[in-house]
Amino acid sequence: MTNTLWGMQITAEQLLTAFGDTLYMVALSLLFSGLIGLPLGILLVITRKDHIFENKWIFNSLNPVINILRSVPFIILLVALIPFTRFVVGTAIGTNAAIVPLVFYAAPYIARLVENSLLEVDKGIIEAAQAMGATTWQIIYRFLIPEGLSSLILTFTTATIGLVGATAMAGAVGAGGVGDLALSYGYQRFDTMTMIVTVAALVIIVQLLQSTGNIVSKKIRRR
Amino acid sequence: MIEFQDVKKVYETKKQAFEALKGINLTVEKGDIFGVVGYSGAGKSTLIRLVNLLEQPSEGTVLVGGKDLTSLKPKELRAEKKKIGMIFQHFNLLNSKTVFDNVAMPLVLSGTPSNEIKQRVEELLEFVGLSNKAKNYPDQLSGGQKQRIGIARALATNPSILLCDEATSALDPQTTNAVLQLLKKINKEYNITILLITHEMSVIKEICNKVAVMEAGKVVEQGSVLDVFSKPQTDTAKNFVRTVIHDEVPESFLKNNEKDAPVIWKINFVGSTSGKPLLSTIAKKYEVHLNVLSANISEIQETPFGNLIIEVTGDKREIDETFQYIKDQGILVQEVVIND
Ligand SMILES: Nc1ncnc2c1ncn2[C@@H]1O[C@H](COP(=O)(O)OP(=O)(O)OP(=O)(O)O)[C@@H](O)[C@H]1O
Ligand SMILES: [Mg+2]
Numbered sequence: 359m360t361n362t363l364w365g366m367q368i369t370a371e372q373l374l375t376a377f378g379d380t381l382y383m384v385a386l387s388l389l390f391s392g393l394i395g396l397p398l399g400i401l402l403v404i405t406r407k408d409h410i411f412e413n414k415w416i417f418n419s420l421n422p423v424i425n426i427l428r429s430v431p432f433i434i435l436l437v438a439l440i441p442f443t444r445f446v447v448g449t450a451i452g453t454n455a456a457i458v459p460l461v462f463y464a465a466p467y468i469a470r471l472v473e474n475s476l477l478e479v480d481k482g483i484i485e486a487a488q489a490m491g492a493t494t495w496q497i498i499y500r501f502l503i504p505e506g507l508s509s510l511i512l513t514f515t516t517a518t519i520g521l522v523g524a525t526a527m528a529g530a531v532g533a534g535g536v537g538d539l540a541l542s543y544g545y546q547r548f549d550t551m552t553m554i555v556t557v558a559a560l561v562i563i564v565q566l567l568q569s570t571g572n573i574v575s576k577k578i579r580r581r
Numbered sequence: 582m583i584e585f586q587d588v589k590k591v592y593e594t595k596k597q598a599f600e601a602l603k604g605i606n607l608t609v610e611k612g613d614i615f616g617v618v619g620y621s622g623a624g625k626s627t628l629i630r631l632v633n634l635l636e637q638p639s640e641g642t643v644l645v646g647g648k649d650l651t652s653l654k655p656k657e658l659r660a661e662k663k664k665i666g667m668i669f670q671h672f673n674l675l676n677s678k679t680v681f682d683n684v685a686m687p688l689v690l691s692g693t694p695s696n697e698i699k700q701r702v703e704e705l706l707e708f709v710g711l712s713n714k715a716k717n718y719p720d721q722l723s724g725g726q727k728q729r730i731g732i733a734r735a736l737a738t739n740p741s742i743l744l745c746d747e748a749t750s751a752l753d754p755q756t757t758n759a760v761l762q763l764l765k766k767i768n769k770e771y772n773i774t775i776l777l778i779t780h781e782m783s784v785i786k787e788i789c790n791k792v793a794v795m796e797a798g799k800v801v802e803q804g805s806v807l808d809v810f811s812k813p814q815t816d817t818a819k820n821f822v823r824t825v826i827h828d829e830v831p832e833s834f835l836k837n838n839e840k841d842a843p844v845i846w847k848i849n850f851v852g853s854t855s856g857k858p859l860l861s862t863i864a865k866k867y868e869v870h871l872n873v874l875s876a877n878i879s880e881i882q883e884t885p886f887g888n889l890i891i892e893v894t895g896d897k898r899e900i901d902e903t904f905q906y907i908k909d910q911g912i913l914v915q916e917v918v919i920n921d
Contacts, residue, residue, distance in 0.1 A: 482673035489633050489744075490687045491662030500690065504677045578677070 366552040367543055373536075377559070379453050380535035383525045387457045388518055391464035395517075398424070398465070399472025400498060410484060410494050427466040432524050435459050436531060456525065456533035463524055468517045475509035476502055508579040515571025519564050526560070536560055582742065582774045583609040583632055588641035590627050601627045603798040604641070609776055609791070611741075614768050616785040616806070617778040618821055619795030625778040628795070629744050632776065633665045634658065645742065663691060666735030666773075670747035672727040674719040680706070680730050681715040687737040705733040709763065725756035732763060736771070743767065745777035749784060761787045782821040786810070786881055794818045810881055811849050811913060828888040830874060830917050843892050844900055845874070849913040850887040859912065860891075867903045869895035890917070 363370045402420060404411040430438070436459045440450040443458040479502055487501045503510070526537020536556050544553025590602040601624045609615040619625050630636040631643050634650050642649050650661055674683050684705055688698045706712045709729040719727055728748060735743055745764065749757040765788045767773050779785065785792050785806060793803035794817055802809060802818045810826065813819040823829070830845055848859075860871055871891050878887035893900055907914045 480671075480673070482669060482671055483675060485635060486667070486669065486673035488635060489662065489665070489667040490690055490738075491659035492690050493659065496690055500686070501675065505675055507677060 364551055364555065366555060367547060367549045368539060368552055373539065373555070373559075376534060376536045376539045376556075379533070380522065380525050380537065380563075383453055383456055383460060383528065383533060383535055384518060384521045387460035387464055387521055387525075388514075390457070390461045391468050391517070391521075392514065394461065394465040395468025396472055398469035400476065400502070402469060402473040403476045403502070404494070404498070410488070410497050424466040424469055427462065428470065432459070432463050432527055435462055436528065440531075451532045453534050456528035456531055459531075460521060460524055460528060464517055464521050467520060468513070471513040471516060472510065475513050476506045478509055479505045508575040511575040511578065512571055515567055515575075518567050518571075522560065522563055522567070536563075582611045582613070582646060583607075583615075583776060584642075584644040585628075585631075586642045586644070588628075588631065588638050588643055590624070590631065590636060591639040601798055602631075602638075605800055607793055607800060607803065609774060611774055612768070612772060613791050614764070614775045614777070614789045616789035616792045617776070617795055618780065618782055618785055618792060619778075620780060620817075622797075623795040624798045625780075625795055626746055629746050629776060629778050632742070632744055633662055633667060663687065663738040664740050665742045665744060666738070666740040667744040667746070668728065668731040668735050668748045670750050672719070672724075672731045672751075674727060674730060674734070676719050678718075679715065680711065680717050680719065680722070683719065683730055684733045684737055687734060691738065701737060702733075705736055708736075709733045723756070724752050725759060728752065728756075728760050729763065732760075732767070736767065736773075739771075741773060743773050743775045745775065747779060748777065750779065750781070757784070758787070764788055782825045786825050786879075790882055794821060805882075807851060807882055807884060807886070810886065811851050826879065826886075826888065827877065828875070828890060830890055843894070845890065845892050845917040846904070846907075847915050847917055848889040848891065848907065850878075850885070850889070851913070852884045852886075859907070859910070863903055863906070866906070867895075868899045869893050869903050 363373065366373075398420065401411075401416060402424070403409060405413040405417040405420070407414075436456075439459045439462060443455050444450045446458055447455045449455050483501055483505055484497060487497045492500065523537075525533065525535045526540065529535065529538030529541050532538075536559050540553055540556035540560070543549045544556060585605045585607040588602055588605040589600065592599045592601055605628060607628075617625050617628060627636060631638050632645060637651065643651075645661070645665065648661065650658055653661060675686070678686070681702055684702045685698050688701060693701075702715075703712065706715055709732055711726060711729055711733070714722060714726065714730075719730065722730065731748075743764070748764075749760050752760060761784060764775060764777070768775050768788075777784070777789070789806050791804070792806050792809050793800045794809070794815065795801065796815075796817045801815045802813065809818060810822055813822045828847060828849075830847075850859075860873075863869065864871060871893060874890040874892055876887070876889045878885060880886060893903065904914065904916075
């Protein structure tokens with residue numbers, strides 16, 4: 359019990375490591391789920407009826423898959439994906455292993471949020487783009503994304519915060535992180551101080567993320 | 582320049598098919614400012630959107646500069662679209678981009694070098710009188726200013742055709758007029774053919790040389806603006822003309838003279854004939870009394886266009902001779918039928 363902080367059963371070092379783990383998991387899973395979710399969200403928008411890349415087949419197969427994935431509770435996803443995780447990462451335990459279910463959890467979520475953000479873009483803008491003779495790709499990155507950007511920023515803020523919450527549960531597969539500390543020390547060992555500190559830390563992280571997201575989004579909208 | 586040949590457009594909705602255009606034949610010549618007027622739902626927007634293939638025709642052909650755009654490969658179609666500018670009722674500018682970047686967009690899309698873009702955009706902003714707004718965002722502009730930016734953007738790729746879908750419908754009368762004058766200037770200075778649609782006859786009167794009147798998916802009347810304004814054939818056309826040219830016999834007057842029905846004539850002057858001192862000649866030549874009930878004169882296509890409503894009293898034979906005399910002068914005259 360050397361080197362403890364404020365009467366907690368954990369050391370400052372443990373807390374720092376946990377912070378690092380959380381950050382690592384959130385950042386990597388955000389990166390991968392963004393890389394998957396963003397294109398899927400765009401696809402959900404442009405393949406719908408009367409849009410620039412109308413395709414019944416893609417839309418009607420993508421839509422239910424995303425709904426199904428979105429409705430599976432994270433903790434079940436975590437367990438159900440163990441074989442797949444082991445196949446991809448080599449192990450089903452630990453920080454890296456947690457990233458796989460986190461991506462499965464966040465990617466469809468992001469796809470849906472991206473879809474909503476881009477559907478807000480005025481149809482008239484797309485019409486103007488088509489009248490100018492823009493290619494489908496040009497319409498996406500020169501019109502849809504810039505016009506939906508401030509909304510997209512909020513989307514990714516929401517997704518990031520969702521991931522912070524999900525990493526806490528990933529503690530169940532020994533993923534580490536701040537949430538894991540809160541569960542294994544604060545909750546299971548009745549270490550109230552650790553509970554308070556870790557939860558406070560999570561609150562601060564979430565607050566910071568949300569404020570940053572709001573500020574950036576506002577800045578883009580209004581210049 | 583633009584030719585519609587038996588064009589039909591059917592919108593397939595889940596429940597039923599709706600025929601928005603029922604066989605359109607229309608020719609817009611090079612240099613025209615061609616106006617299409619019609620009530621809401623007549624199919625005007627559908628019509629104009631067929632020109633740059635924002636909608637596909639269900640039947641028939643639309644030729645633009647002699648080409649059927651539906652037969653082109655995607656790449657050729659995009660190139661062709663750059664020769665057709667379009668402006669919209671709600672402007673459709675990118676709110677996330679500055680005025681400069683909005684106007685530059687069509688050039689950016691075609692990969693124009695940035696120094697050329699800069700020069701061209703500055704030129705265009707100068708032309709529409711908004712050089713000082715280059716760094717502003719669209720939401721910092723008034724409606725009229727936004728439409729000028731829309732116009733500048735539409736002209737960026739040096740099109741030969743400009744399509745205007747209710748381009749002034751969201752603007753107040755003064756601003757509307759300024760934008761219309763700008764369109765006229767574009768037509769004259771750059772020799773750009775303009776196809777515009779509107780539900781306001783005043784817009785047609787202000788700048789168009791040709792007009793088509795649409796109703797329920799059909800063109801019910803078309804011709805030179807002067808012809809349609811002076812001799813509207815259909816009820817729809819008459820109603821539209823009436824919104825800008827008031828030649829109604831005052832209601833109260835008709836009621837006051839129930840006993841012996843008065844003879845009332847409606848006289849239209851077009852062009853040079855309007856200057857003739859018709860009334861004084863008649864007064865000298867014939868034994869009739871003339872009472873002017875209403876008179877107004879306006880200008881259509883830089884041609885004076887007037888109408889006069891007069892009550893004529895006197896001997897029946899004299900009246901008939903006078904009527905014939907007016908007709909012989911090549912002036913449009915008609916008797917107003919007074920129904921009990
Ligand atoms: N995408 C569509 N699907 C189904 N019906 C449509 C569609 N677009 C237009 N219509 C129908 O076609 C008819 C003509 O529409 P259009 O927009 O061309 O009229 P408009 O003359 O431009 O009217 P407005 O003055 O109100 O703009 C309307 O009855 C409209 O409901
Ligand atoms: Mg319309």
